[in-house]
Amino acid sequence: MVGNVPVNIDMIEAARARLHGHARRTPLVSSPFLDEIAGRKVLVKAECLQHTGSFKFRGAWSAVTALPNDVRGVIAFSSGNHAQGVAYAAGLRGLSAVIIMPRDAPAIKIANTRALGAEVVLYDRASEDRDALGAKLAAERGLSLIQPFDHPQVIAGQGTTGLEIAEQAAEHGVTSAQVLVCCGGGGLTSGIALALEQYAPDMLVRTVEPEGFDDVAKSLTAGQVVTHPLRTGLCDAIVTPAPGQLTWPVLQRLCGPGLVVSDAQVLAAMALAFERLKIVVEPGGAVALAAALFLPDQIAGDSMIVTVSGGNVDRDVFQRALGAARA
Amino acid sequence: MVGNVPVNIDMIEAARARLHGHARRTPLVSSPFLDEIAGRKVLVKAECLQHTGSFKFRGAWSAVTALPNDVRGVIAFSSGNHAQGVAYAAGLRGLSAVIIMPRDAPAIKIANTRALGAEVVLYDRASEDRDALGAKLAAERGLSLIQPFDHPQVIAGQGTTGLEIAEQAAEHGVTSAQVLVCCGGGGLTSGIALALEQYAPDMLVRTVEPEGFDDVAKSLTAGQVVTHPLRTGLCDAIVTPAPGQLTWPVLQRLCGPGLVVSDAQVLAAMALAFERLKIVVEPGGAVALAAALFLPDQIAGDSMIVTVSGGNVDRDVFQRALGAARA
Numbered sequence: 001m002v003g004n005v006p007v008n009i010d011m012i013e014a015a016r017a018r019l020h021g022h023a024r025r026t027p028l029v030s031s032p033f034l035d036e037i038a039g040r041k042v043l044v045k046a047e048c049l050q051h052t053g054s055f056k057f058r059g060a061w062s063a064v065t066a067l068p069n070d071v072r073g074v075i076a077f078s079s080g081n082h083a084q085g086v087a088y089a090a091g092l093r094g095l096s097a098v099i100i101m102p103r104d105a106p107a108i109k110i111a112n113t114r115a116l117g118a119e120v121v122l123y124d125r126a127s128e129d130r131d132a133l134g135a136k137l138a139a140e141r142g143l144s145l146i147q148p149f150d151h152p153q154v155i156a157g158q159g160t161t162g163l164e165i166a167e168q169a170a171e172h173g174v175t176s177a178q179v180l181v182c183c184g185g186g187g188l189t190s191g192i193a194l195a196l197e198q199y200a201p202d203m204l205v206r207t208v209e210p211e212g213f214d215d216v217a218k219s220l221t222a223g224q225v226v227t228h229p230l231r232t233g234l235c236d237a238i239v240t241p242a243p244g245q246l247t248w249p250v251l252q253r254l255c256g257p258g259l260v261v262s263d264a265q266v267l268a269a270m271a272l273a274f275e276r277l278k279i280v281v282e283p284g285g286a287v288a289l290a291a292a293l294f295l296p297d298q299i300a301g302d303s304m305i306v307t308v309s310g311g312n313v314d315r316d317v318f319q320r321a322l323g324a325a326r327a
Numbered sequence: 328m329v330g331n332v333p334v335n336i337d338m339i340e341a342a343r344a345r346l347h348g349h350a351r352r353t354p355l356v357s358s359p360f361l362d363e364i365a366g367r368k369v370l371v372k373a374e375c376l377q378h379t380g381s382f383k384f385r386g387a388w389s390a391v392t393a394l395p396n397d398v399r400g401v402i403a404f405s406s407g408n409h410a411q412g413v414a415y416a417a418g419l420r421g422l423s424a425v426i427i428m429p430r431d432a433p434a435i436k437i438a439n440t441r442a443l444g445a446e447v448v449l450y451d452r453a454s455e456d457r458d459a460l461g462a463k464l465a466a467e468r469g470l471s472l473i474q475p476f477d478h479p480q481v482i483a484g485q486g487t488t489g490l491e492i493a494e495q496a497a498e499h500g501v502t503s504a505q506v507l508v509c510c511g512g513g514g515l516t517s518g519i520a521l522a523l524e525q526y527a528p529d530m531l532v533r534t535v536e537p538e539g540f541d542d543v544a545k546s547l548t549a550g551q552v553v554t555h556p557l558r559t560g561l562c563d564a565i566v567t568p569a570p571g572q573l574t575w576p577v578l579q580r581l582c583g584p585g586l587v588v589s590d591a592q593v594l595a596a597m598a599l600a601f602e603r604l605k606i607v608v609e610p611g612g613a614v615a616l617a618a619a620l621f622l623p624d625q626i627a628g629d630s631m632i633v634t635v636s637g638g639n640v641d642r643d644v645f646q647r648a649l650g651a652a653r654a
Contacts, residue, residue, distance in 0.1 A: 021498075027354055029376060032415075033442065048605040049356060049373075088359075115360065171348075274645070278375040278638030280605040311605030315649045318601070322642045 048311030062157025149187030162195025186247030217258025237284030375638030389484025489522025513574030544585025564611030
């Protein structure tokens with residue numbers, strides 16, 4: 001069932017029950033060295049340690065396990081983390097998965113998606129219509145489309161991150177804090193915001209985006225969706241042109257002003273996560289940590305909670321981060 | 328109380344109670360890509376995610392919390408992970424800590440140890456007697472010495488890793504496996520072996536060391552302690568010259584034949600941990616993963632359990648690992 005269905009806390013709770021024993025309860029980590037930089041406690045939800053290296057596995061598993069038993073298989077468009085999440089979740093569930101990827105996607109991501117059991121269908125960005133190709137394949141084979149964020153069960157799955165944040169922060173004695181979330185289309189952010197609305201009402205979610213891709217921050221300021229041209233950048237996982245139709249109403253209702261970080265701050269945050277937390281973070285997964293460390297004046301409270309949303313970064317980019325921060 | 332006291336399971340259980348809420352229960356992670364390389368399930372206990380970036384915090388916390396209330400402070404010799412573990416544990420406990428470090432230790436490690444609240448006393452390796460200096464300071468100030476591995480409460484603390492391995496592996500349906508442990512002086516290995524003897528008797532611990540520093544493997548073969556000259560190498564965290572007086576009897580009684588890996592295998596394992604697990608692993612912390620991936624013919628069973636013991640690696644060395652594995 002896909003469509004303009006609002007997501008509620010019951011759906012997130014139900015997703016948690018389906019994820020139990022399949023998704024990882026990722027740790028909430030910290031370092032006194034990061035606390036010192038930020039001037040307060042920084043608790044980091046390390047979703048780079050989730051299956052397939054990003055939170056996307058949660059939404060994918062939630063979606064495939066919500067499908068009826070007679071489903072023929074699933075289909076998704078993605079060149080990145082959603083592709084791997086859907087491929088792995090479908091495979092574990094015994095479902096076939098078709099992932100439509102651009103022909104110029106990195107060879108390693110195509111290889112990984114295939115290795116996780118999916119059939120990869122390549123298309124030419126310039127000459128082919130991705131949506132038409134997907135609709136044709138879905139109709140011919142009876143496949144169910146799993147959107148990367150505008151899908152109720154995907155949002156519900158990402159929301160399980162918020163349930164864990166509420167519980168784990170409470171174990172640290174933190175029940176009131178701003179929660180910084182790496183924001184692309186808003187699936188993770190809206191899911192977390194809905195979970196915290198119920199279980200940690202004194203927490204406020206803040207979106208974080210890279211400079212030049214701050215469509216959500218601009219939309220929150222304008223009070224209506226502001227769209228950016230579709231292009232790519234360092235933070236490739238979250239360079240969506242606009243918040244989604246399902247996610248935007250949640251973001252508008254529950255989130256504080258959006259935060260925006262530079263590429264240099266993102267690279268420095270990646271290096272600090274390497275050095276102080278011993279986790280591998282991709283650029284798009286590091287924006288929230290960058291905001292915590294380098295924009296503390298824009299964030300209120302004695303503690304901050306930060307999502308690190310993924311760790312699927314090429315060696316070249318990671319080496320650039322380690323080199324940049326030394327300079 | 329320090330001395331030739333054997334460690335037993337009750338001491339490990341007691342250490343767990345003291346560590347609860349202070350040490351992290353680090354995750355047991357895995358990747359289908361690593362399983363494929365090893366030809367079976369590989370479960371990785373990620374102690375690089377422990378406080379101060381290595382398992383050493385467990386033993387340090389266990390030791391400082393076992394001291395009498397009127398203790399004046401603690402003292403330790405270390406240029407590495409034990410220094411940071413003791414400094415942080417003592418600070419959290421409100422105890423002063425003196426760490427004796429060689430004057431030529433990396434500036435960053437000296438700075439980190441100071442930043443964690445310890446007083447660092449530097450000595451000259453060539454002209455000064457470290458043990459005499461430590462004994463003098465300990466006597467003058469009434470400090471309690473915390474040895475890196477030949478200390479019953481340190482071994483008990485490291486053994487809590489084994490309790491968690493038994494529980495977490497069982498959640499994956501694994502109760503019988505070889506457990507590969509990065510081995511220096513044998514504190515972690517003997518602690519884990521004692522815990523598994525009680526709670527997972529069908530698991531067999533195997534020590535893993537780097538080539539040229541395989542004193543434990545040679546000792547296990549010889550049936551008596553074999554000592555290597557003290558020198559350093561890529562795997563600086565575990566290049567001890569011989570197993571300890573307290574650890575050796577446990578290793579001899581409970582461990583299978585020792586495994587030995589090359590520096591090239593260590594660097595490749597670090598790169599694969601980066602790529603597939605999204606964790607930062609130091610060379611000495613990667614030897615067990617290297618054995619799992621590259622010596623599968625020497626390891627029996629359908630599943631393997633691997634400790635990753637630490638992540639305190641300089642950027643230069645990490646970049647070398649990422650570059651080496653690409654070649």
